[in-house]
Amino acid sequence: MNIADMIRHLASGSGGTSLGITVGEVTAIDREARTVDVAPLDEGAPLLGMNLQANQGSSLGCVQIPRMGSYVIVGFTDNGSSGIVLLCDDVEEVRVTVSGIDNSLLVNDDGIILNGGNLGGLVKVEELTRRFNLIERDINRLKELMMSWSPIPQDGGASLKALASSWSAAPLIESTRNDYENERVRQ
Structure with missing residues (x-):
C-alpha cells in the first residue's frame, strides 16, 4: 500500500x-x-x-x-x-x-527575535553604509590636505595649521546605536 x-x-x-x-x-x-x-x-x-x-x-x-x-x-x-x-x-x-x-x-x-535576541537589533545596512561613507569622506579630505601641504622652513607648522583649520572646523557627529539598529528584528 x-x-x-x-x-x-x-x-x-x-x-x-x-x-x-x-x-x-x-x-x-x-x-x-x-x-x-x-x-x-x-x-x-x-x-x-x-x-x-x-x-x-x-x-x-x-x-x-x-x-x-x-x-x-x-x-x-x-x-x-x-x-x-x-x-x-x-x-x-x-x-x-x-x-x-x-x-x-x-x-x-513586537517583531522578530532570533536565538534569544541577546545581541541586540540587526544592523540597518543603508544607515550604517551612509555613516561609514561620511567617515571615509572625512578621512579622505584629511589625506588630501596632508598631500597638498608642503613644509615651509621656519614657519613652525603655520601652513599646515591653516590647511587643517577648514577640515577641523567641522567635527563629525558621534553615532548612536539607534542610528543603525533595527529594534524590530533582534538577534
Whole structure:
C-alpha cells in the first residue's frame, strides 16, 4: 500500500480511526501546555485542551499561538478524544526551535527575535553604509590636505595649521546605536 492509499484508507474511516475536522473560535490559550480551548461554530460541546503541536511535552519544533477570539480549524481522531489545531485564522506568535543547536525564532507583534535576541537589533545596512561613507569622506579630505601641504622652513607648522583649520572646523557627529539598529528584528 502506498502513501496515497493509506491516506484514503484513514480518511474513509475504515482504518479503525475516524478523522474529523471542525471550525471554532479560540476561547482560552495555555502557552505553557501549548493548548487552546475552542468553541465550535456549530455550537457543539467546547473542545478543551486542543494541541498546538504534535508532542505537547516538547519545547522543540514549530508552534503557532492563535490570537484569542480568532478562528481555528481543529482536526481530531478517535471521536474527538485527541485534537490538534491544523490552521489558524490569526496568530499572535510563531515559535520555531531547532533541536541540537541553539537556533530559535520568535515572531510576534513586537517583531522578530532570533536565538534569544541577546545581541541586540540587526544592523540597518543603508544607515550604517551612509555613516561609514561620511567617515571615509572625512578621512579622505584629511589625506588630501596632508598631500597638498608642503613644509615651509621656519614657519613652525603655520601652513599646515591653516590647511587643517577648514577640515577641523567641522567635527563629525558621534553615532548612536539607534542610528543603525533595527529594534524590530533582534538577534
